[in-house]
Amino acid sequence: MNTPQLEHFLCSLQDLQARIEQIDPRSYDKTRNYLNGDVTWLSPFLTHGIISTRVLANSVLETHKPKSSYRFLFELGWREFFHRTWQIDGDDIFNDMRNAQANVRSEQMPECVVNANTDIHVIDSCIADLISRGLMHNHARMWLAAITCNMAGTHWQEPARWLHYHLLDGDLASNTLSWQWISGTFSHKQYVANQGNIDKYSRTTQQGSWLDIPYEAFEQFEPPQHLLKRCDVTFEQTLPGSPVTTFTGPVALRNTWHLDPHWRTDIKQHIVFIDSEWAERWPMSTKRWQFIEHWASLCNATLMHGTVKQLNAALENADVVRTEYPACQHWPGKAEERDWLYPMPTNTFNSFSQYFKQVKQHVGL
Ligand SMILES: Cc1cc2nc3c(=O)[nH]c(=O)nc-3n(C[C@H](O)[C@H](O)[C@H](O)COP(=O)(O)OP(=O)(O)OC[C@H]3O[C@@H](n4cnc5c(N)ncnc54)[C@H](O)[C@@H]3O)c2cc1C
Known part of the structure; x- marks a missing residue:
């Protein structure tokens, strides 16, 4: 096996960009099912919104034809299919x-x-x-x-x-x-x-x-x-950051799934908020929190934790912008759309194949 160490993920944006440029969709297609196959190990960056499926796909399509990138674009489709399902069905997915x-x-x-x-x-x-x-x-x-x-x-x-x-x-x-x-x-x-x-x-x-x-x-x-x-399994975790404090003026409010350093650099105050009730429901390891702290710092963001009620009170007099995410529907502020690769299908879908049939032409498939 060739799984990378944590340090591989505590990298710079330049290192990440270089890895994206190295994706070889043909080799990916032939080998992805093997444990030592040519997979990208980019999912921590996708999960935390450091990069998007659209940015990845565009980078691959700059140097490869859609047909030879089919398998890679198909797998990115699975990620978006799961997230569209969450958007539509909400908490039912649990x-x-x-x-x-x-x-x-x-x-x-x-x-x-x-x-x-x-x-x-x-x-x-x-x-x-x-x-x-x-x-x-x-x-x-x-x-x-x-x-x-x-x-x-x-x-x-x-x-x-x-x-x-x-x-x-x-x-x-x-x-x-x-x-x-x-x-x-x-x-x-x-x-x-x-x-x-x-x-x-x-x-x-x-x-x-x-x-x-x-x-x-x-x-x-x-x-x-x-x-x-x-x-029985116990999940130990210590939330990083400090308790919520009050902010006024323009605020870019991030969740831990949206750590793209390029987002809203026109706004000076960036917060990464950790919903303590959500974190208790879905605890995460120390390594994961280290990864989040690293990327929050590259976003020049203040890391804070507390309940959503406390967050609402603390940002009462701030002008807040954030991005849409199903876990954050009751957060304050105006929600911008996430960066998707594929559009929301126009017809309902009950399976991945029904979903993908409706959206794949968007990338020339
Ligand atoms: C039981 C189970 C649990 C999983 N849990 C997660 C999870 O918590 N987070 C997560 O991102 N993926 C999860 N997956 C999907 C998949 O295993 C991972 O996305 C993939 O292993 C990530 O490694 P990679 O970045 O090298 O993927 P690559 O093969 O390089 O693929 C590139 C990207 O495409 C997407 N992708 C690839 N395969 C799948 C797939 N089968 N389903 C959904 N998206 C895919 C991912 O975003 C991935 O980063 C799970 C799969 C199973 C069977």
């Missing part, structure tokens, strides 16, 4: 969306997942990497979610909260809806993978594991005992 989850045995995490001890070697090393670095490849996330929900019979909500806590790119729409997609509450069926699939895409050769079974065997699958042992 509960089973379409179907109730089948075969649930427990709402608690399997202890072997928390302790990186599932006996599937590559998954255990991906979990260890997640905990130490805050990153996990997409395919490893799929295997992890399949084992946790569809084999150990865990309801997806607690595992999603656990993964979101550890990830540097933990994104409420992408994470929540991906867990639901794997566990069949936002898709037609539960996703499973066997040892052969894991070996192929991780280029490993583990034999004789409890997952070394043909796909037909999943119909009668009985989980090994160690998958059924449960544990």
